[in-house]
Amino acid sequence: MKKKALIIGSGIAGISASIRLAMKGYQVEVFEANHYPGGKLSELEIGGYRFDAGPSLFTLPDQVEELFRLAGKNPKEYFEYIKLPVACHYFWEDGTRLNAFAEVDKFAEEVENKLGEPASHISESLRQSAFIYEHLAPLFMHRSLHQIQTWTNPDALKSYLKMGKLGIFSTMNEANEKLFDNPKLVQLFNRYATYNGSNPYETPATLNIIPHLEFNIGAYFPKKGMHSITQSLFQLSKDLGVNYHFNQKVEEVLVEDKKAVGIKVASESIHADLVINNMDMVNAYKTILRKQKQPKLLLNQPKSSSALIFYWGITRNFPELDLHNIFFSDNYLEEFDHIFKKGSIYHDPTVYVNITSVYKPDDAPKDCMNWFTMINVPNNQSQDWDKLIAEARKNIIHKLNRILKTDVEPLIEVEEILDPRKIELKTSSAQGALYGNSSNNKFAAFLRHANYSSSIKNLYFCGGSVHPGGGIPLCLLSAKIMSEMIEE
Secondary structure (H helix, E strand, O other): OOOOOEEOOOOOHHHHHHHHHHHHHOEEEOOOOOOOOOOOEEEEEOOOEEEOOOOOOOOOHHHHHHHHOOOOOOHHHOOOOOOOOOOEEOOOOOOEEEEEEEHHHHHEEEEEEEOOOOOOHHHHHHHHHHHHHHHHHHHHHHHHHHHHHHHOOOOHHHHHHHHHOOOOEEEHHHHHHHHHOHHHHHHHHHHHHHOOOOOOOOOOOHHHHHHHHHHHOOOEOOOOOHHHHHHHHHHHHOOOOOOEEOHHHOEEEEEEEOOEEEEEEEEEEEEOOOEEEEOOHHHHHHOOOOOOOOOOHHHHEEOEEEEEEEEEOOOOOOOOOOOOOEOOOOOHHHHHHHHHHHHOOOOOOEEEEEOOHHHHHHHHOOEEEEEEEEEEEEEOOOHHHHHHHHHHHHHHHHHHHHHHHHOOOOHHHEEEEEEEEEEHHHHHHHHHHHOOOOOOOOOOOHOOOOOOOOOEEOOOOEEEEEEEEOOHHHHHHHHHHHHHHHOO
């Protein structure tokens, strides 16, 4: 008789966990409070426009392909993607525009021509980023930090000798100011702190690992949009016999003699050999694990930033815009002070515009574009969000008007808004924080919940709020780490 595993939540990590457990011979059932799978990695359709609702950057595609190969399938039968020739287009108020070409030499040449920064500085920066990845990825991304064997394996021992060069003792901003002469380039590389909802002026320089993923390995785009990652893995899991229960909110994890034995849904108790939580860790302890011992140190950690997103259907084509576009604030430090210290939104925010119709034309009507327009904002601390949203919308439009020499307002045909309150409501993310706890101190990696419970046997965790962190690749790796623990 097959052992049974119950997964709470069908975010990308929950779906990945279901595939891995199905391949280990488990009967897997997934319980999801929403009517759709994917969590943040979902989609939105309004008035002839389609938007990827959440994550918009795709790196480390091998983590997705690995799941298909694990199941003996050809990834291309489910999922296809292309490598981007330009990672991002950057815009500043003074008229400076920069293309971050995927080819490092071409990007370095662009930086030297546009910003006067020696091309060698780009090469050195990405060499250092690769160095950090080589020494920290095997330790922090692919293994649990909560098991002794992680710290005694050869990869760990090799890294101990390099600690001084891995950015642990300085901030991201400090490291980038040493690397680059031009403040615009410092700002560009500081931006990578936002990839896990952190502050570049506080987060350790170890996060300079991120540019390696985008440039040395590459940024990609799924041919059918980011939501096709969810769709393809969801289909794969169903092909492997995984059963999904949508609109089924789990009320409690059932624990007997310090052992997880199942879950309670409505008035029904469902028993199993394993329980895997893919729900945000903080909200899980407040709800489905409220009767259990609370990890207060982890629960009380500062949370990451959130996002304010305007999904705009734009009735005009802008040839100067690409898939990823950044319109920088003139005062980055003040912007992050507002997010993390003042709990507010700076009047001149950095604006990110993601336009999938550039690569997937059917995401918008002819001669139109689908603008996923986002700014980083504080997590929900009961601010007056209606007032903040109205002010931010006005400031965003004025900023885009100035830089693009246009009038955006009359071009907006359809609009939908996603704010921290809705993010928390739709995804159970505590305070609407996109990445769980923030990484604004050098010990942050050790202050994420483990992929297992230390006090409840047969209870495991995966997803962006636990180790190794948020974002698609790390969520997939959390499921991998967790499944390997079960095997052990």
